Amino acid sequence: AKYFAFNAQHAIDYIKNLVKEEGYDFFQPDQTLTAYEFGDGNLNLVFRISDEQNNSVILKQALPYARCVGESWPLTLDRARIEAEVLVNHGAICPEHTANVLHYNPVSALTILEDLGHLQILRTAQINAEHFPLLGQHVARYLSYTGFYNSDFYLAAQDKKAKVTQFTNPELCQITEDLFFNDILREHERNNYPAQLQSTVSKLQSNAALHLAIAKLKAQFLSCPQTLLHGDMHSGSIFADQSTTKIIDPEFGFFGPIGFDIGSFIGNLLLNYCAQNARISEFVIRRNYHSHLLTCLQESYSLFEQQWLALIVKQSTDLNLQANGYAEHFMQQVLQDAIGYCGVELIRRTIGLAHVADIDGIEDEQARLDVQRHTLALGEQLVLNAHTCNNKEEFFSLLISQ
Ligand code: SR1
Ligand code: MG
Numbered sequence: 001a002k003y004f005a006f007n008a009q010h011a012i013d014y015i016k017n018l019v020k021e022e023g024y025d026f027f028q029p030d031q032t033l034t035a036y037e038f039g040d041g042n043l044n045l046v047f048r049i050s051d052e053q054n055n056s057v058i059l060k061q062a063l064p065y066a067r068c069v070g071e072s073w074p075l076t077l078d079r080a081r082i083e084a085e086v087l088v089n090h091g092a093i094c095p096e097h098t099a100n101v102l103h104y105n106p107v108s109a110l111t112i113l114e115d116l117g118h119l120q121i122l123r124t125a126q127i128n129a130e131h132f133p134l135l136g137q138h139v140a141r142y143l144s145y146t147g148f149y150n151s152d153f154y155l156a157a158q159d160k161k162a163k164v165t166q167f168t169n170p171e172l173c174q175i176t177e178d179l180f181f182n183d184i185l186r187e188h189e190r191n192n193y194p195a196q197l198q199s200t201v202s203k204l205q206s207n208a209a210l211h212l213a214i215a216k217l218k219a220q221f222l223s224c225p226q227t228l229l230h231g232d233m234h235s236g237s238i239f240a241d242q243s244t245t246k247i248i249d250p251e252f253g254f255f256g257p258i259g260f261d262i263g264s265f266i267g268n269l270l271l272n273y274c275a276q277n278a279r280i281s282e283f284v285i286r287r288n289y290h291s292h293l294l295t296c297l298q299e300s301y302s303l304f305e306q307q308w309l310a311l312i313v314k315q316s317t318d319l320n321l322q323a324n325g326y327a328e329h330f331m332q333q334v335l336q337d338a339i340g341y342c343g344v345e346l347i348r349r350t351i352g353l354a355h356v357a358d359i360d361g362i363e364d365e366q367a368r369l370d371v372q373r374h375t376l377a378l379g380e381q382l383v384l385n386a387h388t389c390n391n392k393e394e395f396f397s398l399l400i401s402q
Helices: 008-021 078-093 122-127 135-149 157-168 172-187 194-205 208-223 261-278 283-315 326-351 365-388 392-401
Strands: 034-037 044-050 056-062 071-072 101-105 110-114 226-228 237-238 245-247 254-256
Touching: 008 034, 008 056, 008 110, 008 194, 034 326, 044 101, 056 078, 071 237, 078 101, 078 110, 078 172, 078 226, 122 237, 122 261, 135 226, 135 237, 135 245, 135 261, 135 283, 172 208, 172 261, 194 365, 208 326, 245 254, 245 392, 261 283, 261 326, 261 365, 283 326, 283 392, 326 365, 365 392
Parallel strands: none
Antiparallel strands: 034 044, 044 056, 056 110, 101 110, 226 254, 237 245
């Protein structure tokens, strides 16, 4: 067998073969199947395959290049393995919030997943200002449990190192190293922002303190294998409704700093928060929605920290790491990292290659520019002041003061 990029008919034939020859029971063997491709992400093909009773599965296939750019940006197919294996790892720890992998084929670089189409992509729903009362709680649970059970607090040292090797993901990490940390601090052809922002961007890019703070964050990203991260915890990687939250798309997964995922998640809440200043014109509705987002943010961080601390006390296996005061010291560094990564996410989604629809979809140009200036200023302040936050309350005060 050899890799080739699927079309909808290939997806149907592949699934039919799995059902007929390999004993998979996604569909009855005699069903007529239909399929269509609907991937709108930056990298992959995504097909939905359904039968006549509307049972369905998702077939996701990696292309040998980045879809959003084209064949001029070759990209490893191994990202399909990383994604499937992170989902299996995280699903074993936190099945309630992890998309279920039904099948994985390394040669075709494809994964069959449960169809979560009855839920909404969080980004789309948040653009429409929908409230998700359990979101913060669910994300905190997913990140703290998958984080703790893949960390040195829990894993035997040799198992941890074997997993670090299993999840070494150099090409996808390189994308983050470039887009998230490098490009935003200099003129780069990949950057993407309107001419009206040039003076703001130039000022930001000439801030030496910002360069230093981002250097520290990047160094942590490069050489701090604390846990198996999702690696791309933006609002497009989350499916949700009022009672359920499911995480998808961890193809950027690798062992990195614990603060990265929670920081990215919070960064996306704040991007949406800022964008809603231009989207919701009615004051009371906007105030209520903003207050909902801040509650979600505070809940997600507070519960994330609380569950991490409880797991360290109850489940740590390493005797040295159980020393009095170490957990608090550790979590303070995680908090400061998270604030920093959150700030960088705000900046890079405003001026880097990969934007967010929350902002890009604002039709009025002046209103969009105001939001972009706001996200840049907030992002810069968070990165610069992260080290001053000794506890989460100081972080929440810092946010409210901006
Ligand atoms: C070329 S990939 C651009 C962005 O999309 C992914 O979802 C990651 O966020 C990456 O930075
Ligand atoms: Mg993705």
